[in-house]
Amino acid sequence: MTTKTDNSWSRRHFLQTMAAGTTVLGGSAFSSIARAQDAGELVVSNWGGDWSNNCMKALETPVLEASGVRIRRDLASAPVRKAKLLAERALPRGTIDVAHFTDADAYELQIQGALEPLDYSKIPNAAHLLPGMRNPYFVPWMYSGVELIYNPDKIKTPPTSFADLLNPAYAGKVGLIDQIYFNYLYAYALLAGGSMQNVTPGLAKLLDLKKAVQPRVYPSHEQIAAAMSSGDVWISANYKARAAQWTAARLPIRGAYPSEGGIAIQFGVVIPKRARNKELAYRYLNEMLAPAAARSISTLTYYAPSVDNAALPTDLLREIAFTDAQRKQLHYVDYAYAAKNQAQWLEWWNKEIKV
Structure with missing residues (x-):
């Protein structure tokens, strides 16, 4: 097992690599389908950047590709990839074999008939999933929760509430991430008297935030980490795992648990209903839950593993886990409510906050 020092990137190396682009699955639809007929090829849909890179390091390269599986990667944002799976529901065969999503994204895809019901007899390592994590259409790989993050060189007293992002003293120094916009709706709903089943009060509070501090909106985690390291951003909200990861990388970023409670999240994998290579897809799901892969992904990302034998x-566990008191304060997504409203939330975010 590597030591904590081995796991930590140097500040210089981290900042050099954060801006690296992602590779999108290329070629015509016809040639892609033809190539994927081969039983040894698996098409993996995922976010790009360090997320995909870490999945490669923990699982895809040392376990699957090393054994001869050819992996093609289809990398894009979650909304783009969800739209693709939904569009392929009517096809005899799709273009994706396994896809990485959040628990809420998976629920939305499932209720719209885009996902394969899972046969857990083909995922023996799922016997070690933590209580409450077995799902009929989604296999979680890791989990965390949204909390406050800040630059301790700029903010000497740790923040204690999502309200701290509205502090006029931080005008021009507040950062938000387009990639996780929905978490801000939840966080500010809680702050404004709403709930995980009623984000409407949070919309007005986010408009107050925009007026008070003119937040900078970044496309991804990598970009906001660079902005916080340079001093362009002093405070934001992000996953506890990201704060732990960046602290270990010796970046000037720390995490602080909000008095309102964190927003829980799970990340995992689904099999699209029209997947061409379901045999390899099940192997992917089973291998990702093996102790070595679960331990590796947590070591790389600082997200907590979904299995009990990692x-x-x-x-490391101390860095990535919540205390008992914090776990009791975690707020969980109401999947049905999110699925019903996510499209209009995204439209509102793009129109009112992202611009």
């Missing part, structure tokens, strides 16, 4: 080092 055997993480105590110091």
Whole structure:
């Protein structure tokens, strides 16, 4: 097992690599389908950037590709990839074999008939999933929760509430991430007297935030980490795992748990209903839950593993886990409510906040 020092990137190396672009699955639809007929090829849909890179390091390269599986990667944002799976429901065969999504994204795809019901007899490692994490259409790989993150060189007293982002003293220094916009709706709904089943009060509070501090909106985690390291951004909200990862990388970023409670999230994998290579897709799901892969992805990302046999080092577990009191305060997504409203939330965000 590598040590904590081995896991931590240097500040210089981290900032050099954060801006790296992603590779999108290329070629015509016809040639892609023809190539994927081969039983040894698997098409993986995922976010790009360091997320896909870490999935490659923890699972895809050392376990699957090393054994001869040819992996093609279709990398894009979640809304783009969801639209693709929904469009392929009517096709005899789709273009994706496994896809990475959040728990809420997976629910939305499932109720619209885009996902394969899972046969857990083909995923024996799922026997070690933590209580409450077995799902009929989605296999979680890791989990965390949204909390506050800040630059301790710029903000000496740790923030304690999502309300701290509205502080006029931070005007021009507040950052938001387009990639996780829905978490801000939840966070500010909680702050404004709403709930996980009623984000409407949060919309007005986010408009107050925009007026008070003119937040900078970044496309991804990598970009906001660079902005916080340079001093362009002092404070934001992000996953606890990201704060732990960046702290370990010796970036000037720390996490702080909000008094309103964090927003829980799971990341995992689904099999599209029209997947061409379901045999390899099940192998992917099973291998990702093996102790070595679960331990590796947590070591790389600082997200907590979804299985009980990852055997993480105590110091790492301390960094990525919530205390008992914090776990009791975590707020969980109402999947049905989110699925019903997500399209209009995204439209509102793009029109009112992102611009």
